[in-house]
Amino acid sequence: MNKQPTAILLLSDGTVFYGKSFGKRGTATGEICFNTGMTGYQEVFTDPSYYGQIVIMNNVHVGNYGVKDTDVESATVKIQGLIGRNLEELYSRKQAKGSLETYLNDNGIVSIEDIDTRVLVEHIRNAGAMNCIISSEITEVEQLKAELAKVPSMKGLELASKVSTNEAYEVGNADSQIKIAVVDYGVKSNILKCMTDRGAHVKVFPATATVSEMKTFNPSGYFISNGPGDPGAMGYAVDTLKEILQENKPVFGICLGHQLLALAHNIPTYKMHHGHRGLNHPVKNVISGKCEITTQNHGFGVDPEAVKNNPDIEITHVNLNDNSIEGIRVKGKKAFSVQYHPESFPGPHDSRYLFDEFIEMVK
Structure with missing residues (x-):
């Protein structure tokens, strides 16, 4: 050789x-x-x-x-x-x-x-x-x-629009009554599969799509996807999510979507020391008391003190390694998010129940 x-x-x-x-x-x-x-x-x-x-x-x-x-x-x-x-x-x-x-x-x-x-x-x-x-x-x-020296810092970098789809597309059963609009900031194919496997008809929209464009699909709920870059540099996405929340329809966010849901409620995000990436992160569901082994991939997080002090937000999940915020829901609305990846391919599959809860919420 x-x-x-x-x-x-x-x-x-x-x-x-x-x-x-x-x-x-x-x-x-x-x-x-x-x-x-x-x-x-x-x-x-x-x-x-x-x-x-x-x-x-x-x-x-x-x-x-x-x-x-x-x-x-x-x-x-x-x-x-x-x-x-x-x-x-x-x-x-x-x-x-x-x-x-x-x-x-x-x-x-x-x-x-x-x-x-x-x-x-x-x-x-x-x-x-x-x-x-x-x-x-x-x-x-x-x-x-x-x-x-020419390479920009990840802090302040907006990258989601670079990996988003250029054109809207549809997957799943077109006859389904479960219609979910996905805002694509870098959505993973297995996230879409977790929704279509549960009977959903999904339409994936570009990162810069307007709520008016999404409403033409007449969705039953909205999904805010994962993606790269600094959520703090995505003012356009925060504005879109605020408008989506006014629809009073179910909203589910994952990873970047979790950070955007926090920003939409004036909860700041921050760049983590070295982030969470792997298939073995322990998370506790503080509502059920059960623990999950999760797949994670993020270098930014939501400010724990700001979450705790926000009267409109309830903490649902915490990381058992460092107590960072892993899940929140909005009081009085059908809107929730998690920092980790419940679709988790190749595994573990501890957190797939979140897709079941979202689909039930949509129904």
Whole structure:
């Protein structure tokens, strides 16, 4: 086997790691973050919420079960770059359609392997999320620093409109009486599937669609999707949601949708130290008293004190690792949201009941 070309990873605090190139040869920049999931790497790569980010996969082997056309959350890979310990070219799953190496090459994703991801993740946990650059073509660290200096901070960055659909489209049973308007800020395909599997007729609207446009669908309820970027930079989306809430129809928000529901009630959001990303985050439903193991992917959160002090908002879910706010509902309205991802592919499926509750609310 030929020796792989050397690649360099540079963090904005000056930390440098040397590894081997994997996937496309080139240079990639973005905010570095890490995912703790042991499976579901293809779903991570195609999740629109990761747009603008370079992802460290904590699991030591990534790519060992190959890739498959159906294991996706959107039509294209959304991460800017990939970092791993062992990114595998060989795979063992009979159903797989190809290798991770080919998949990343075909999608133009610059990656680096042979990195001590334990050391790197510990560094990010301590220092916090920051921008980084990967390159298998630039070998001078000073030149990499100059390129990295051009990359904007994730704080203040509006990215949802960049991953949203350009045209409205419909999925599900067109004869269904359960009609849900989805505002697409980066919606995952399995979120739509969780609604259509429950009998809903769903119409997905672009991020910049007006409420008047959505009302032509005559929806029974509204869904506010997940997505990338800083919710604090999405004044247009907050205004849209405020108008939706005046319809007094059921509203369900996930992740970015949760943050927007908070902002619509004058609850600020903030950039987290290093965010929550993985398949193993414990959350308590404070209404039922039950705990859930959840899938998460977010770098922003809602201000806990502002939530507690808002007379119009009830806290429904809290994170058992750091007590951050994981779910809220609006008093006097059929409007609620969670910070995590209850559709959760490939799993766990503890939180799917939220889709049942939303559909029942719509009915």
